[in-house]
Amino acid sequence: MSGASRMPRGPRLRGAVQAASLILFLWLLFTARQKPGADLPSFSGLFFWIDPLILVATFLAAHAVPVLLLSAIATILVTLVAGRVFCGWICPFGALHSAIGWVCDRIWPKSRKREHWSGWQRAKYYVLAGFIAMALLGGHWVTIFDPIVLLYRSTTAAVLPGLQWTVEESSTALFQWDLKLGPLKPSAVTEPCRKFLREHLFAVDGQAFIGSELILVVFVGLLAANAFRRRWWCRYACPTGALLGLLSIRPLLRRALVESKCTKCDLCSANCQGNAADGDGSGWRPSECFVCLNCASACRRNSLAFGWKWPWHREPVVTAIGLSRRAMIISAVGGVCTLWFFRSSPLASSKRLGYQARGLVFEPSLIRPPGARAEREFIQRCTACGVCIKVCPTGGLQPCVLEAGLEGLWTPRLVPQLGHCAYDCNLCGQVCPTQAITPLKLEEKKKFKLGLAAFDTTHCIPHAYGRDCMVCEECCPVPEKAIYFIETRIVTRTGEQRTVKLPHVDADLCIGCGVCENVCPLRGNPGIRVTNANESRNPANQPILTER
């Protein structure tokens, strides 16, 4: 194969590719919103499709291979040939870490320690081993720590809503203050900005997500770890990185060190993003190398270069990561035990007829999006990436906290008080990268029952207080109206007779979209509530016989 090349401009090219990748990722994220008359970009799930961890986990846990996820095979092939190029060049979360590391280097140049390979970098492989063992038994949990998923969810559920809150509140304050600074009027600038952002970036007015604090803490924590160790996440924790590391134990692209030229100045290691080598430049571990090309470009004596070698070539030597079999086994056992622990919760999903809670109890507020699979199948596919909660046009889809057990952390559920399931919308099913939410046609979706509404007659206004109300009936989107009223004679406190229209739910027609709960004048504790009873996806949770 061809000879080694030094690639002095390598790092710059790599930085440009990383920036482009991060920008593409954010663009796809920002455009994942309802836009009347326009479909989402057809490749909006691109980064999920090329992510091998999602492919592997979904294949192992759900025994399913959504066709588009096969694109990840390309990533696997690239990794077999050239090592962790995905981590160093493509991964947008890695790019973000790179950027923050670069900034950290500028802020604290003197604190730039000469870090070398550390045994703690093996941790990610052990964690991955545990997760893979879990996936073999059907636990899909690993994907919530996938870097693409992490970045998508954190941006969607924590960063964007925070930005939106700031923009909305501050521009409204300036607008209402009506401040004038001589000839200047700040709202003349802020109002067009706000209008633009409202039309092109923010999906729903006042959008916010339950439990976004935890998502934000995890995200900021991972970014802040760069100050301690550059690309801490990628080196020590990332399960996708570990998977790709295992694939690149002996890649075709290898780093060669010309010992005669090397002065052991340590510049290569000081610039290494992945801590892939020992201090003197020897002991290069391809599994830890992001192919960032910093070493080759930093070397003053041209003693380092990347070049192509066939697998049977002994030279240049590569160093193994040195995983211990005992630790691998302990990790696998740990993963299995964790899954048992998850599944022993009363809120966990069960396989039997899709029962939850080991087949007995249902969490009534766990209203899954339209088209969601039966709970066990759903949880075996859902990556908790947050694309569905991003596109939901009413802001009603929210990340779970513990409603589906710890195994269902950050998976989507409908919270009708925050937003109902829009009748003419099936976006969540269209965007789900693993088809945990099946893509339904609009006609099918309109018939898919998310749950059932029920009046609480102890405080529903007509039922409890004898006054006409009917906001729920007015808003019910089912053409035949799933809420109907019966004119009933009631006697008031003074003995006067009065006719009140008492609302009732037609269990055959109600699809559980939750608009009734959303518009009920009683905020906080609505007089009508939707539970997941009657949900189409769970035959075991359909207690009411149909009459038609």
Next chain:
Amino acid sequence: MQRHSRREFLAHSAVAAGAFAFGVQPGSQLQAAENSGSGDMAVARWQGTGTPDEKQFKELSVKLTERAIDALGGMKRFVGRGAVVWIKPNIAFERKPEFAATTNPDVVATLVRLCFDAGAKTVRIGDNPVHDARRTYPASGIPEAVEKFGAEVVYLDRARTREMKVDGERLKMHPVFPEMIECDLMINVPIVKHHGLARATMCMKNYMGVVENRRLFHQDIATCVADITRFMKPKICVLDATRVLLRNGPTGGKIEDVEVQMQVAAGTDPVALDSWGAERLGMKPNEIGTITKGQEFGLGKMDYRSLALREVAVV
């Protein structure tokens, strides 16, 4: 005698010819249209039979609106030069126009054009829908139709209402959208619909889209609606009965509940217009709480026939 443009002359001739062809007496009705002075209420009605096809429906909607406004004295009577006009259709629900849950977009677009022709500076369109405006607006087809004529479609911000003194029987202070108050003229252009609670929703009830925090209105809808109507001081309302929703309102969603009636009424009296609209739904005006309450409040006359009613035939 005022001068007529060629277009008006042709339109009038067509009407006359059509009316003659259909055996309508070319006397009283047309006379009223020709003398377009200042009527308090005008009704434009299609004289054809059967259901018009899509293209014809659009053309007729435009023509009916033009003729109704003409008969009322023309848009110049209401819109001054350089005026800022707010047109308030009913875009409350996410439905396509054929389900008659939202105002006919061609009626709204025609009003926009007439406003600009009359010298308006800015025409804004907006409603405070029940569903999210980003879904109801595009579904209604109204933004697409009005932007062609240069109107500005406004997505109201619910965080930016202002408490205003409504001083009604029920409502004393209430959050109102200031944009809708701070204009020279509001043209209220609702659609005739059945309503599960109020029985019918037309001009008066359409003013509910001017305020926030209205879910509690339903417990005494007649008084609350009359309060808001009085607060808004209606100058002109255009009632769209090209399609009416006979049942399962105000949301609808079934094409069988929709009847194509091809009529547009315009007037200065919301109570009279609502009474006329109630009859389009086969109801008696005095059965409808908002109408009786409106008359009680002195907002208008239930007996719309006692007004200077001008009826115009359109072919």
